[in-house]
Amino acid sequence: MRFRVLGPVAHHTGESWVQPGGELRRRLLAVLLARAGQQVPGDVLWHALWPGAAQDRAKQRLHVHIHRLRNELSDPRALIAHDGGYELRVLPGGLDAQRFEDLARTALSSADETVRAEAAHAALQEWPTDWSARAYEGVDVPICRDEAERLETLRFEVAEVDLAAAVRHGRHLDSLADLTVLARLHPLRETVQALLMRALHQAGRRNEALEVYRSTRRLLVRELGLEPSADLAAVQDLVLTGTPADQPPLVPAQLPGATEVVGRGEAMDSLAPLLGEGDGAPRVAVICGPPGVGKSAMSLRWAHENRDDFPDGQLFVDLHGYSAGAPIAPERALNGFIRALGGDPASLHDLDERAATYRSLLAGRRALVVLDNARDVEQVRPLLPGTPGTRVLVTSRERLSGLCVREDALHLALPGLDEETAVSLLRGSAAGAHDDPAWTDLARRCGYMPLMLKLAGERVREDPGALAALSDSHLDGTTLDLWDLGDRRSSAREVLSWSLRAVPPDAVTVFTAIGLARSNAVDVEGVAALAGLDHRRTAVAIAALRRAHLAETEGRWVRQHDLVAAYACECADDLGSEQQREASRVRLLACYAGLVREAIGVLEEGAASERFADGGAAREWLLAALGPLMAAIDHAPDEAAGSLILISRAIPLLILRSGNHEIGRALHTAALEAAARTDDPGGAASAHASLGSIATRTGDHEGARQHLIAAMRCADAADNPIKMAVACNQYGIFLEKTGRLQDALDAYRSSAHWCEQGNDEARQALALGNVSFTLARLGRLDEAEPHLVAQVEDLTGERTDHLGRLPEALGSLAWLQMLQGRPEEAIATARRALEAAAELGAITQEAEFEWVIGMSMLQLQEPESAQLWLASSVEKARRFHDDDQLTRSLVGLATVTAATDQSEALRLLDDAVARSRRVGMAENEARALAARSQLLRDRGDVAESASDEARSQQLLAQCGLAGVP
Numbered sequence: 001m002r003f004r005v006l007g008p009v010a011h012h013t014g015e016s017w018v019q020p021g022g023e024l025r026r027r028l029l030a031v032l033l034a035r036a037g038q039q040v041p042g043d044v045l046w047h048a049l050w051p052g053a054a055q056d057r058a059k060q061r062l063h064v065h066i067h068r069l070r071n072e073l074s075d076p077r078a079l080i081a082h083d084g085g086y087e088l089r090v091l092p093g094g095l096d097a098q099r100f101e102d103l104a105r106t107a108l109s110s111a112d113e114t115v116r117a118e119a120a121h122a123a124l125q126e127w128p129t130d131w132s133a134r135a136y137e138g139v140d141v142p143i144c145r146d147e148a149e150r151l152e153t154l155r156f157e158v159a160e161v162d163l164a165a166a167v168r169h170g171r172h173l174d175s176l177a178d179l180t181v182l183a184r185l186h187p188l189r190e191t192v193q194a195l196l197m198r199a200l201h202q203a204g205r206r207n208e209a210l211e212v213y214r215s216t217r218r219l220l221v222r223e224l225g226l227e228p229s230a231d232l233a234a235v236q237d238l239v240l241t242g243t244p245a246d247q248p249p250l251v252p253a254q255l256p257g258a259t260e261v262v263g264r265g266e267a268m269d270s271l272a273p274l275l276g277e278g279d280g281a282p283r284v285a286v287i288c289g290p291p292g293v294g295k296s297a298m299s300l301r302w303a304h305e306n307r308d309d310f311p312d313g314q315l316f317v318d319l320h321g322y323s324a325g326a327p328i329a330p331e332r333a334l335n336g337f338i339r340a341l342g343g344d345p346a347s348l349h350d351l352d353e354r355a356a357t358y359r360s361l362l363a364g365r366r367a368l369v370v371l372d373n374a375r376d377v378e379q380v381r382p383l384l385p386g387t388p389g390t391r392v393l394v395t396s397r398e399r400l401s402g403l404c405v406r407e408d409a410l411h412l413a414l415p416g417l418d419e420e421t422a423v424s425l426l427r428g429s430a431a432g433a434h435d436d437p438a439w440t441d442l443a444r445r446c447g448y449m450p451l452m453l454k455l456a457g458e459r460v461r462e463d464p465g466a467l468a469a470l471s472d473s474h475l476d477g478t479t480l481d482l483w484d485l486g487d488r489r490s491s492a493r494e495v496l497s498w499s500l501r502a503v504p505p506d507a508v509t510v511f512t513a514i515g516l517a518r519s520n521a522v523d524v525e526g527v528a529a530l531a532g533l534d535h536r537r538t539a540v541a542i543a544a545l546r547r548a549h550l551a552e553t554e555g556r557w558v559r560q561h562d563l564v565a566a567y568a569c570e571c572a573d574d575l576g577s578e579q580q581r582e583a584s585r586v587r588l589l590a591c592y593a594g595l596v597r598e599a600i601g602v603l604e605e606g607a608a609s610e611r612f613a614d615g616g617a618a619r620e621w622l623l624a625a626l627g628p629l630m631a632a633i634d635h636a637p638d639e640a641a642g643s644l645i646l647i648s649r650a651i652p653l654l655i656l657r658s659g660n661h662e663i664g665r666a667l668h669t670a671a672l673e674a675a676a677r678t679d680d681p682g683g684a685a686s687a688h689a690s691l692g693s694i695a696t697r698t699g700d701h702e703g704a705r706q707h708l709i710a711a712m713r714c715a716d717a718a719d720n721p722i723k724m725a726v727a728c729n730q731y732g733i734f735l736e737k738t739g740r741l742q743d744a745l746d747a748y749r750s751s752a753h754w755c756e757q758g759n760d761e762a763r764q765a766l767a768l769g770n771v772s773f774t775l776a777r778l779g780r781l782d783e784a785e786p787h788l789v790a791q792v793e794d795l796t797g798e799r800t801d802h803l804g805r806l807p808e809a810l811g812s813l814a815w816l817q818m819l820q821g822r823p824e825e826a827i828a829t830a831r832r833a834l835e836a837a838a839e840l841g842a843i844t845q846e847a848e849f850e851w852v853i854g855m856s857m858l859q860l861q862e863p864e865s866a867q868l869w870l871a872s873s874v875e876k877a878r879r880f881h882d883d884d885q886l887t888r889s890l891v892g893l894a895t896v897t898a899a900t901d902q903s904e905a906l907r908l909l910d911d912a913v914a915r916s917r918r919v920g921m922a923e924n925e926a927r928a929l930a931a932r933s934q935l936l937r938d939r940g941d942v943a944e945s946a947s948d949e950a951r952s953q954q955l956l957a958q959c960g961l962a963g964v965p
Helices: 023-034 042-049 055-072 096-109 113-125 142-168 172-185 190-202 206-224 230-241 265-269 295-305 330-340 351-362 377-383 401-406 419-430 437-445 450-462 466-472 479-483 492-501 505-516 524-531 535-547 562-572 578-605 615-634 638-650 652-658 661-678 681-697 701-718 721-737 741-758 761-777 781-795 806-819 823-840 843-859 863-879 883-897 902-919 922-939 942-958
Strands: 010-012 039-041 079-082 085-088 284-288 314-318 368-374 391-396 410-413 521-523 552-554 557-559
Touching: 023 042, 023 055, 023 085, 023 142, 039 042, 042 055, 042 085, 042 142, 055 079, 096 113, 096 142, 113 142, 142 172, 142 190, 172 190, 190 206, 190 230, 206 230, 265 295, 284 295, 284 401, 295 368, 295 391, 314 330, 330 351, 330 377, 351 377, 368 377, 377 391, 377 401, 419 437, 419 450, 437 450, 437 466, 437 562, 450 466, 450 492, 492 562, 505 524, 505 535, 505 562, 505 578, 521 524, 521 578, 521 615, 524 535, 524 557, 524 578, 535 552, 578 615, 578 638, 578 652, 615 638, 615 652, 615 661, 615 823, 638 652, 638 661, 638 681, 652 661, 652 681, 652 843, 661 681, 681 701, 681 721, 701 721, 721 741, 721 761, 741 761, 761 781, 761 806, 781 806, 806 823, 806 843, 823 843, 843 863, 843 883, 863 883, 883 902, 883 922, 902 922, 922 942
Parallel strands: 284 391, 284 410, 314 368, 368 391
Antiparallel strands: 039 085, 079 085, 521 557, 552 557
């Protein structure tokens, strides 16, 4: 809990400063704070509150006021009752007077002039009111009066140290107001009068400085009968002559205090050439980077660590290129530098004269100039010295490439911290000792930027429950509230707003429009669609955002880290009317629909495209687009229904093959709702079929059945044979997975019939391929083989593989060859299937092909290789939640494991049986039970083995597989 006595007595509630209610409680709190951390006897307290009152009555009233004061405090436990008195416990740093006094002692005792000056300045910041404000203001109690006088005497002594340093380092104009007040309050204090004379002299006000000397001398003679001291007389000589013999040249030391920086050792080392000698050494270094990356902190740390290399002074100015106010004009910055170097800018007429004087004052010096937070090259160039001895360190959010070109500046682009360092800084700021993956998620959300990491860490330190909220918050208009601690200069929202104010209008339009997408990534064409700008203006605007570190580009994508994206979302909420925002989102989805269809055409049909060079580029874009697509779909207006349906029709195979089932489920559900709104049975048929496919893949067999029946019903209503064919084919897959192979065969044949009706040869070939594969599963290998061989030959010939059927066709042929006892051919074909799947991005099929290879290796009596392939198949099937393939792979792995570890093999088979039974995969359960029966027989458990064998045969009969090996 925090308390204040430097000014009005008050306590902090956690939200604001509050003065105790009533005069008596204010005096009570003041006395307790005057003896903070000590027991104050009751008689001292009641005499302070009611001087001369009877003891018994005062004691009773004191209890009442103690009780009321305790209830006002944010932590009532701080006020403790002792026998005969009370104590107010204050944590270290919790009382402003204690902080002031600690700093004051350093300022008055240190032998290091820089340490003295910095401590004095920091001490005075604890007493920020004007000089007339007293400690324990308004409390007329002897204990508090004595304490107030002691503190105010200390304040005056510290002020002398601070103001002397300011005048000595050229900040005389900043000090004149305070010196004038102090000189009036202490007219006989010669050190103060001497400082005021120096400041007036450095400001070019010679006559006023001499008048201070004359008036001080008159007062000293009249009041004390003394002449001015030798020190005051020496200052008069300085003013009269302008160049006293004992006056050394001014050596400015303007660097602000530096904080520790982490993870920047390599970056700090890269600035070493700035210390070099000779013509080849760089005179200027530019540190650029996004907001919050730590440019200023690193530059100041480097400047302090290398201060001894610049004995003739260190100049510093915050140019406010990115801040709440206007950027500092070069003229104003030069005025400050000229005064700090002992010159007088008052007589200088324009920028050129100031720049020339500044260069003259730096001539021959070995000095350092730090230009922090620069907006552009024009702001910096007049502040560059003309001689090689002085070095310049510039920080900016812009690259300031002109300085690299014209001034041969050393350029350092400062990136975010590496993940390990970022997490360490975050946990250190939060004092978070417990391990939690959320730390890594939160560091990523912060873009690994030190400022954002420290903000988030401080938030978690105050409220440990905020860790989950910060790491999981969505991209919307409330996200940045979590990174706001009430300090504008450290607020994530404020810091980002300064960058946005500095970019051109089109860039602001584009940045705000990006926020409508509610995603960290937007396709470049999508950005143009959102903003309603042509591609040239959009490209120029994106380049401006890149320079301001408000966006990055990667191929066709414009990307932002989470906090920048959240700020864009927040800005987008204020973009025009709701109708205008919806119109932008409609344009975005229409753009995405066109891009998706074109990419799918390139990938699956080999169509020509200007946007996508080949199938690989198309697949890469489609996979990258899934997340942004879902963000756009989540906020899709009703008017975008047509685009949703188009995307849903085009993209299902990609989603199935890539294993992005959650994205697919959300996409097709949105398309289904859009089809219902627009009364589009064809669109509904496509969405139901896709949802059914996903449900089949993920083991939701009841959901799959309902969706696929609905798909066939909607396709019939749309009178669309191709949609009926697709629905029938997917229904066949569902029936196959659940062990109803004969029914699946009928469904595939029905699909082939509808393809013929719709004149779609590619899909008809796919359906016929499924017919042949099912025949193979039913043991009718001779019937299946000719078509499967012909299908592979057809797809690897000159004809285009319109639907990306080659991996499935090769996989089916490999399975047939394995069942025929031709393991070498099966392995070769399955390897080809793996290659084709990799080219197509069909990673979910890899588990099946690896299983075929593993089982074929078993046939070849190569158990070690078989185990490797089958273990990989199990891992991939688990990753994509493919229970159908997982159970087959578990049975295969158990078969090879049984030779060395029967207990582990039995565990694998138990898992396969349980999974098959849970989702109703009768054939897979039968195969698993058969393998389990064999293992139990080998272990000597004849009874249970026989039970498993009987159940296996019963299930195979239900599937129409009695007698099929």
